[in-house]
Amino acid sequence: MKIRGTLYLSGSSRSGIATLEWALGNYRLNSPLMPSEQAAASDQITVNAPVGKLPYRFVFPDGSVFESGDPADAETLLHYAGQRLPGSGLGWLENNRKALLIGVCVLMLLIVGTGRYGLPWVADQIARTLPDPWLRLAGIHALDVLDEGLFAPSELSGEQRLEFSQAFHELAAAKQTTPPTLAFRTGQRIGPNAITLPGGVVVLTDELVELAEHPDEVIGVLAHELGHVQQRHPARRLVRSLLIVTVLALVLDDAASLAEELAAASGTLLNLAYTREFEAEADAEAKHLLKRSGRSVESLARMLTRLAEHCGEACTTAPEWFSTHPSFPTRIETLRQP
Template sequence: MIAFQGTYFDGKSSKAHPVSIICSGGFVSLRDDVNDLKINVKLDDVSLAPPLGKTRRVLELPGGARCETSDLDAVHQLETQQGYQLQRGMHWVHRLESRWLLVIACAACLLLSLWGLMAYGIPQMAKRAAAATPQPLIDTISNQSLALLDKQLFEPSRLDAARTGSLQQQFQDLIRDSGSTVSARLIFRRSPKMGANALALPSGLVIMTDELIYLSRNDRELLGIMAHELAHVEQQHGLRNTYQSAGIFLLISMLLGDVTSMTSTASTLPTLLIETGYSRQFETAADTFAGQYMLQQGWGTKPLRDILQRIAGEKGGAFPAFLSTHPGTEARLQHLEAMEQGTDRP
């Protein structure tokens, strides 16, 4: 016989009846002498709700009635006597909820897993997705991005053809001398709103503003900027950064080759590309590429450092985060100077 105290609810009202519960001879008997309540139910008709930590246990009775008790040991004894077995999933739930240290450990593991997903998992998925993106889709994203920039920030360039032609030829020489295998092209736009700046689109289109050309004091400074933007193209930083921001479901679609999802999402990617800034890791990688190229040419990194300082000192208008989220200028200058001195190796 197993006896314990509990609270009875008839399933018809919220009124609670304190009862004595006796389990014996295949029956469950509930008694409330104050209210003259006497209920006998076959034990086979009683269902035990799975345990949840140290909360009150529930005996579910026929007709929607139920009985709750805080005597966990008595109910456990009843379970053992009846051979009641928890489902595997509920067994783990019960263990978790009855052991706070285990709950804390699981929560810590969950947070660590989320951090790992954000820091390593999603970036790796984005890298693979960028590599798997069809070239026609990359061209579509870039063309739509350029159209949006032309509408919001850019005006036609006022540089003369001789100047632009010379810089474009130097850019092609840069691609050849750096050993890059990407197909890239340099174009120019005027942008009073953005000021002196440059950016690269995923298709290989590198855009320099007239204001940046005017700000430079020699072409080596501009070649340093070009090399930086070429690195973004070659390492697919723009596309990878966009995918990381777009979300894990888009990444899965890309990796699985779901062309329909990729195409339907293409119209939203230009906005993400423009509004999403490069990560510090991507910017450092691009600076490293540019610094290595300039060192190979025997120029040192000073030309790039000089123009970066001048860009930082400009008081331009506000522009989207994509164009202004490079790491702090001081940190970039220190990185480039350390490369020249041989104290900072990639």
């Protein structure tokens, strides 16, 4: 059994016609480029499987390479010599594009699933094990940073502060949470708002109190912030950010910038937006707290309506899938459900 092809001499750029045959238990290579026939046993030759329509390559011990002219001829020769056809992962994938497509889709799902569910779940377990004193220190430090660059002292009266503080701690006691801290500030650039920092530090802005038409509406917002406290959302958000940055740095082998990225990620303490998941959880906790303390959930719904009107079209017409928060209409509708 003899086939024709091209010979590439080892250590030379020369190539020319050649024949390869199986005879007397050996592969026998002949070419005008060679002074004599070269023979080698099958276990001395490396056969490289083709990719697509590329030829088979027979590599001899001295490095010379014989390329078959027709892949079908090479396969016939291999069968004649009693050898199995060499496998080619790339060739198999090329001939099984459906399997390749399915594999790529599965890989993408695994990557997305790990980022969307796996890493957040691990981060949440870590966040729930962090000692409360550590989180409280982090919250106090974050408030100090915000006081330096964002907030101004509150101008609320002593009576207003006392009223909101009493209601705040009554709501917290109803859920038997770790005693949180309520701080009053003028929001300035962030306007009417309330934010929750790690360790149960809640900040209420004067602008939010001014926007409300009744103290119960402010208390409804405080119940929402206590929902963030109860679910440890600030700690979970921080650990999620740090974990994702760490994994990306390790995967990309960018350890040199890891410390810098971790430091930058700590800035998420100052990020006042939560995910839609966290906002929905906090609203559910607020609904439970208000009902348990004998207060109306409608007060929070009314306050959200005022915030939506204050925010304008940017908060009411943007696609919900594009936002980090559920839309105000969605939240209000959910709160008003029995």
